[in-house]
Structure formats: C-alpha cells, structure tokens
Amino acid sequence: MPVVLAAADLDALVQALAGRGYRVLGxxxxxGAIVIDDVRRAADLPIGLEDVQGxxxxxxxxxxxxxxxxxxxxxxxxxQTFHVPVERLFQIRRHKEGFSVIPDExxxxxxxxxxxxxCEIHAIAIQDRILIHGEHPDPRYxxxxxxxxxxxxxxxxxxxxxxxxSMGTGPRAERGFDLALTELVEPGDHRFLVxxxxxxxxxxxxxxxxxxxxPEEIGAAASVxxxxxxxxxxxxxxxxxxxxxxxxxxxxxxxxxxTRCLACGNCTMVCPTCFxxxxxxxxxxxxxxxxxxxxxxxxxxxGFSHVHGGSVRxxxxxxxxxxxxxxxxxxxxxxxxxxxxxxxxxxxxxxxxIDITEEAAAVGLPEKDG
Amino acid sequence: xxxxKKRPKLAVFKFASCDGCQLSLLDCEDELLLLADAVRxxxxxxxxxxxxxxxxxxxxxxxxxxxxxxxERIREVRAQSRVLVTIGACATSxxxxxxxxxxxxxxxxxxxxxxxxxxxxLATSTPIADHVKVDYELRGCPIDxxxxxxxxSALLSGRTPSIASxxxxxxxxxxxxxxxxxxxxxxxxxxVTHAGCGALCPTYHRGCYGCFxxxxxxxxxxxxxxxxxAGASQEDIARTYATFNTxxxxxxxxxxxxxxxxxxxxxxxx
Numbered sequence: 001m002p003v004v005l006a007a008a009d010l011d012a013l014v015q016a017l018a019g020r021g022y023r024v025l026g027x028x029x030x031x032g033a034i035v036i037d038d039v040r041r042a043a044d045l046p047i048g049l050e051d052v053q054g055x056x057x058x059x060x061x062x063x064x065x066x067x068x069x070x071x072x073x074x075x076x077x078x079x080q081t082f083h084v085p086v087e088r089l090f091q092i093r094r095h096k097e098g099f100s101v102i103p104d105e106x107x108x109x110x111x112x113x114x115x116x117x118x119c120e121i122h123a124i125a126i127q128d129r130i131l132i133h134g135e136h137p138d139p140r141y142x143x144x145x146x147x148x149x150x151x152x153x154x155x156x157x158x159x160x161x162x163x164x165x166s167m168g169t170g171p172r173a174e175r176g177f178d179l180a181l182t183e184l185v186e187p188g189d190h191r192f193l194v195x196x197x198x199x200x201x202x203x204x205x206x207x208x209x210x211x212x213x214x215p216e217e218i219g220a221a222a223s224v225x226x227x228x229x230x231x232x233x234x235x236x237x238x239x240x241x242x243x244x245x246x247x248x249x250x251x252x253x254x255x256x257x258x259t260r261c262l263a264c265g266n267c268t269m270v271c272p273t274c275f276x277x278x279x280x281x282x283x284x285x286x287x288x289x290x291x292x293x294x295x296x297x298x299x300x301x302x303g304f305s306h307v308h309g310g311s312v313r314x315x316x317x318x319x320x321x322x323x324x325x326x327x328x329x330x331x332x333x334x335x336x337x338x339x340x341x342x343x344x345x346x347x348x349x350x351x352x353x354i355d356i357t358e359e360a361a362a363v364g365l366p367e368k369d370g
Numbered sequence: 371x372x373x374x375k376k377r378p379k380l381a382v383f384k385f386a387s388c389d390g391c392q393l394s395l396l397d398c399e400d401e402l403l404l405l406a407d408a409v410r411x412x413x414x415x416x417x418x419x420x421x422x423x424x425x426x427x428x429x430x431x432x433x434x435x436x437x438x439x440x441x442e443r444i445r446e447v448r449a450q451s452r453v454l455v456t457i458g459a460c461a462t463s464x465x466x467x468x469x470x471x472x473x474x475x476x477x478x479x480x481x482x483x484x485x486x487x488x489x490x491x492l493a494t495s496t497p498i499a500d501h502v503k504v505d506y507e508l509r510g511c512p513i514d515x516x517x518x519x520x521x522x523s524a525l526l527s528g529r530t531p532s533i534a535s536x537x538x539x540x541x542x543x544x545x546x547x548x549x550x551x552x553x554x555x556x557x558x559x560x561x562v563t564h565a566g567c568g569a570l571c572p573t574y575h576r577g578c579y580g581c582f583x584x585x586x587x588x589x590x591x592x593x594x595x596x597x598x599x600a601g602a603s604q605e606d607i608a609r610t611y612a613t614f615n616t617x618x619x620x621x622x623x624x625x626x627x628x629x630x631x632x633x634x635x636x637x638x639x640x
Contacts (some may be wrong), residue, residue, distance in 0.1 A: 020614075030548070031547075031548040031553070031575065032548060032553045032554055033548040033553045035546070035548065056552055057552060057597065057599075058549075058552050058553045059553070075548055075549065075552075075553070076546060077442070080546065085543070085545075085546070086544055113381075153573040156402045217545050219625070242462040257435050259591065259592060260587075260589075260595070261589065261592060262537070262562065262589045262592050262593055263537070263540040263587045263589065264537040264540070264560070264561035264562075264585075265536060265537060265539055266539050266543065266549070267562070269539070269540060269543030269544070270543065276530045280532050281529070281532070282520060282523065282524075283523050283524065283526075283527045283529065283530070284404070284405055284407055284523060285401060285404040285519065285522065285523050285526065285552075286406045286407065286408060287408070287523075287526060290527075295544060296540075296543075296544060298540060300536075301534075301535075301536040301538070301586070302536070302586045302587060303534070303535070303586075316587060316589060326383065337585060347551055348552065349549055351539075351549070351551050351552060351558075351560075351561050351593070351596045352592055352593065352596050353595075356376075
C-alpha cells in the first residue's frame with residue numbers, strides 16, 4: 001500500500017539513505033541547468049525551479065509553488081554514474097624481469113538515485129541488458145550497478161522535448177524502483193505519495209514519518225501522471241518504424257538533415273543509452289609505465305568508423321543515418337529493444353535543435369511527401 | 371626487459387610566431403626533469419643557447435612561413451629531422467598573421483614602417499605543411515602542454531600519438547559541463563572546433579572561440595543557425611572565424627560566406 005510523506009519531511013528520506021551508507025545522487029541546480037550531483041540534504045534540491053526546453057534551447061525559471069521535482073530531465077543522465085565518461089582500466093609497469101599488469105580495482109560503492117524518472121529507469125535497464133547481460137559484459141559497469149537504491153519520481157510536468165508516452169517508457173515509473181514518489185502540491189498541503197517497489201524500499205519507508213495513503217491521494221497521484229502524459233512536448237509514431245527506417249536508407253531527408261547536423265556528437269553524449277567507448281593507451285616519458293583508459297566515444301566522429309584505408313562513414317549524412325537508424329531500428333535486431341526512451345535530451349542539447357522525432361517521421365514517409 | 375638506452379635528440383625551431391607554444395615546453399614544470407632525462411635537448415633557444423648539430427630525432431616547429439628566407443630554412447629543418455611535429459595555430463594554419471593573406475601586405479608595410487623598402491616579406495603567412503611534409507600537428511593558440519607531453523611520450527615509445535580530432539563538444543560533455551550555447555545562449559564555436567584544450571573556455575562559462583582550429587568535420591553553415599539564435603550578427607560571425615586560424619580553409623570559407631551575405635544585404639540597401 002502506498003504511504004504519504006509530508007514534503008517537509010523529505011529530508012528524512014535523504015538522511016535514511018545516507019544512514020544506510022548510500023552516496024545519495026540527485027538533481028542539483030548548477031550553471032543554469034539541473035545536473036546530477038551529491039545531495040546531502042533535501043534543501044540541496046532545485047526547489048521551485050522549472051526547466052523550459054525546446055530544440056537547442058534550455059532555460060531554468062523560478063516558480064512560486066516550491067515543488068522539489070517540478071523540472072524534467074537535464075543534460076546529465078545516470079549514464080555518467082554507472083557507465084562513467086572516462087576511466088582508467090589498468091597500468092603496466094616495467095621492471096627487471098619484465099612487466100606487471102596492475103588492473104584498477106572494480107569500483108564498489110552504495111549509490112542511491114534520488115529522483116530517477118521513468119524514462120531514465122528504462123534507459124538504465126537497456127544499458128544493463130547490453131553491459132551486464134550482453135555479449136561483452138563490462139565488469140566495472142556491473143560493479144557500479146550492484147548496490148543501487150532507486151527513488152523514482154513520477155514527472156509532474158512534461159518537458160518541451162519529452163516523448164516518453166509514445167515510447168511506452170513513462171511518464172509513470174511502473175517498475176525498477178525501490179521507492180517511487182509522486183509529488184502532490186496543493187496550497188497548504190505539499191506531500192509525496194510513496195509507492196514501495198522492493199523489500200529494501202519497505203525497510204527505508206519504515207524509518208520515515210509516513211502514514212497510509214487515502215484513496216483521494218492515490219487518485220490524485222494517478223491524475224498527475226495522466227496530465228503529464230497528455231502534455232508531452234513531442235510524439236514519435238513507433239508503429240512499423242523499424243521497417244520504415246530500414247527501407248528508406250536513400251531517402252532525400254538524409255541529405256537535408258546533413259546540411260543542419262554539425263557532427264559534434266552532443267546527441268550521443270547526452271543520450272542515456274548510447275554506450276560506445278574508445279580505448280586510449282598512454283605511456284610516461286620515461287617509458288616505465290603505460291596505462292589504458294576508456295572513454296565515451298560517438299558514432300559522429302571520423303575515428304569511430306576508421307578502418308584500414310580511412311573512415312567508412314566520411315559524410316555527415318552517413319553518420320547521422322547510422323545513429324538514427326541504429327537507435328530506432330538496429331537496436332531491435334541487436335538488443336531486442338529500441339535504443340530510445342523518449343527523454344528528448346538529444347533534441348534539447350543539439351546546438352542546432354535537430355529533432356529525432358521529426359527526422360524519423362520524415363524518413364518514414366514516402367519520398368514525395370518527405 | 372631492457373629499458374631505453376640512447377636518448378633521442380629533440381630540437382625546437384621557431385618561425386613567425388610569438389614563442390608561446392614553445393614556452394609550453396618550459397611550462398611542463400613537473401615533467402621537465404623527466405623530459406630532460408628522456409631526451410637530449412639539442413636546440414631550444416628559449417632554454418639554452420647551446421645548439422647541438424643535427425640530425426634530430428624529433429623536431430618541434432613553431433610559427434608560420436612569412437619570408438623567403440624562412441621558406442628556405444624550413445626545408446633545411448625538414449632535411450635534418452627524422453620526425454617533424456608542428457606546434458600551434460601559426461605552424462598548422464598560418465596563425466593570426468595570416469590575416470594579411472586577404473589584404474595588401476605592401477600597404478601594411480607602408481603604413482607601419484618608416485623605411486618599408488627594408489622589409490622583405492611574403493604576401494602570405496602559410497602553415498609549415500604547405501612547404502614540407504609534417505608528421506604530426508598539434509593545434510592550439512597556444513598548444514595544450516598535456517597534448518605536447520602525450521605526443522613526445524608516444525614518439526619516445528615508438529607509438530603513434532593518439533590525438534583526438536573531433537569537436538570540443540565531446541570534451542565538454544566528458545567533463546559534465548552544461549552547454550553554454552543551449553543553456554545560456556552564449557555563442558560558441560565548440561561544435562566546429564578541434565578538441566585538445568579540454569573545453570577550457572566553456573568550462574569557465576565562455577563560448578569557444580576556435581583557437582584549436584577546425585575539427586575533422588565542420589559544418590559552419592549549420593552552426594550559423596545557433597550563432598544567430600544566440601544573438602550574433604553576420605559581422606560577428608565573420609569576425610569570430612577571423613582569428614588565430616583565419617586561413618584554415620573551413621574557417622576561411624565560413625568568413626567568406628558571411629561576407630558575401632553582408633555585401634548582398636548592403637547592395638540591396640544601396
């Protein structure tokens with residue numbers, strides 16, 4: 001049964017998690033955006049801030065409602081927490097008898113995600129499928145994912161570039177959480193409906209000053225998600241999308257988008273499911289130590305498709321087409337899921353506001369209409 | 371396992387430049403002694419007046435070619451160098467002094483010098499690679515000392531240096547920066563600029579001004595939309611590209627496109 005936590009008591013949740021040894025990560029306002037960082041107390045959260053998002057545009061605005069979670073997703077995602085941007089894998093040290101390989105220890109820490117949205121929980125599940133259960137498991141990713149407590153937040157607003165409703169990934173978190181909060185903001189009555197998704201979640205909830213929810217509160221929370229679903233900034237028609245895209249690899253729309261695309265790689269960096277990496281080997285000046293580093297790579301770089309003789313995808317057109325068709329079509333063949341969760345980050349954080357929903361729809365149309 | 375025995379000879383050569391890039395070598399404070407152990411510094415006027423004779427294993431070349439004498443001298447440097455690495459915007463694109471390429475140098479000389487007939491200069495400032503074969507290029511005004519050390523370490527180990535040529539945006543996102551263009555409306559050349567600085571300016575909430583020159587792929591026409599949305603005029607955009615890498619072909623084309631549009635607009639008004 002869901003319970004109710006007064007907004008004034010939200011800090012009890014943060015402290016309960018910290019008390020259990022979790023490093024609590026959540027939304028924090030910094031540099032004009034909501035980013036993910038350490039949350040030490042509920043007051044660290046971006047209280048009263050809303051994000052206004054559109055293609056290539058993001059602004060924060062202050063509201064009087066005092067809500068803790070009135071914004072949607074920002075430039076960061078939990079990808080950076082588990083599939084970290086840059087990490088050293090091992091060092092090699094030379095000595096008299098030869099050399100030793102010293103692997104960097106697999107990271108071990110308890111992490112609590114405070115405020116994961118439904119689309120993000122889907123994105124984490126997709127990365128788990130690839131990086132833990134896929135053909136080439138990443139033990140360091142798996143170690144980071146091994147002790148995670150998820151506090152989901154059901155979005156009370158849809159962002160201008162959101163389209164989770166049409167991807168079937170939100171706005172309500174159905175599973176994959178320990179606790180799920182729906183924030184109910186009414187004059188003089190600011191509270192959270194708390195759903196319990198696991199035994200760990202129940203144990204944490206038992207430490208909080210909560211009371212059982214009444215049917216009105218359960219209904220109010222449901223209508224928050226319904227209103228959000230109805231207010232999506234974008235939509236993507238997924239019916240037959242994979243076939244439509246794979247049939248239209250020579251569609252003139254690819255030439256059109258190539259005149260706008262900068263091949264800068266921002267969309268892949270902010271995408272919560274894009275997982276490609278590059279490995280770099282470096283040595284020190286003395287030639288005594290070498291090390292291997294892994295970092296995020298993007299299919300928009302020339303190096304990504306570099307083979308003997310040069311890059312396979314030398315044109316921007318080829319790179320954009322690869323990204324979009326892989327994300328929305330090829331992933332189904334390769335991983336049994338779409339690579340898109342409808343979070344809209346690639347639309348907002350594209351410097352020139354290229355909209356994946358528009359491009360996919362245009363490519364999927366017959367040429368004369370495209 | 372045997373360690374390296376013979377220390378390679380490193381030389382630093384200067385052409386038309388401000389010395390800032392070669393000073394990056396002296397700026398490697400923590401690594402300087404290690405470097406001095408790893409190589410014999412055969413020629414480096416900023417550090418020592420002692421010059422060892424060539425040939426050199428690694429030559430770092432700073433500056434652009436602006437005089438007939440330098441056009442000859444770079445050939446001699448090339449002939450004496452096993453590996454030649456150009457460092458900085460002057461050496462790799464002609465530098466800010468390449469602004470002359472699009473104006474009348476004789477007129478400049480007349481205005482600036484009391485006796486212009488003493489000035490023996492070329493009409494253009496050109497990158498080293500226009501004159502001789504270059505093995506590796508390090509971009510930037512100035513170069514990034516970590517990249518310099520990475521290239522030297524790689525060459526000393528007989529490895530190909532790994533220098534990313536993608537956009538500054540990738541480095542910005544790897545650092546977790548908030549995009550200054552999308553979130554603040556600050557014009558930024560990051561999407562068309564070569565990585566290497568570690569996204570220094572955007573990290574301090576300023577737009578990238580392209581000191582590392584064009585990235586491997588540039589769509590300056592596409593970026594115009596975002597720069598205009600951020601409040602830049604066509605004159606601003608043309609000027610933005612007319613700095614340290616003004617003569618780098620993608621940046622030069624971007625200036626020309628803006629100048630053509632400005633002239634068309636003026637024509638219509640006139």
